[in-house]
Amino acid sequence: MSVKKLSLAGVLVAVGVACSTFYIPVGVSKVFPVQHFINVLAAVMLGPVYGVGMAFSTSLLRNFMGTGSLLAFPGSMCGALISGVLYQYTKKLGAAFIGEVAGTGILGALIAYPVAVQFLSSKAAFYGFIIPFSISSFAGALLSLSLLLALKKAGILKKLIRGEIV
Numbered sequence: 001m002s003v004k005k006l007s008l009a010g011v012l013v014a015v016g017v018a019c020s021t022f023y024i025p026v027g028v029s030k031v032f033p034v035q036h037f038i039n040v041l042a043a044v045m046l047g048p049v050y051g052v053g054m055a056f057s058t059s060l061l062r063n064f065m066g067t068g069s070l071l072a073f074p075g076s077m078c079g080a081l082i083s084g085v086l087y088q089y090t091k092k093l094g095a096a097f098i099g100e101v102a103g104t105g106i107l108g109a110l111i112a113y114p115v116a117v118q119f120l121s122s123k124a125a126f127y128g129f130i131i132p133f134s135i136s137s138f139a140g141a142l143l144s145l146s147l148l149l150a151l152k153k154a155g156i157l158k159k160l161i162r163g164e165i166v
Helices: 003-018 033-045 048-065 072-090 093-119 130-153 157-162
Strands: 024-026 029-031
Touching: 003 033, 003 048, 029 130, 033 048, 033 072, 033 093, 033 130, 033 157, 048 072, 072 093, 072 130, 093 130, 130 157
Parallel strands: none
Antiparallel strands: 024 029
8 A cells, every 4th residue: 555645545535525515416416526526536546446445435424524425425436446447457548537437427326226215215217317427427527537638748647647746
């Protein structure tokens, strides 16, 4: 376990929690594009294990503070995992973007349905979370992709990934 990676993960969790008041209510879900922004950054700079750990930690803290819902867990964690794994194997920023959108927007949304029915007494349709989760993850992932492309163009991204800058 790298101290630099753990420190960066802590900073990203702090940003996620600090920005947790910015969400868009859609039905029983609170769409949170900042989480998806952070997930893609974590996928590229830290990898899937740290990404999932950060998504879990951010979701847990947001729930304790009352700014999140139980739906934050499957959405954010699936997106972080798929984004991290796709980036790890391809080393392409676009793969991290697609992984976040597909992981959260489809897989996370489908897993959120039984959570909503069981714990939130929601009568949402089975596919009712796909549109809000996809919109949220697309917006956040697009912002992070823009930032990562700018960092890559400036020659900073490689140094961040190697841990030379933190």
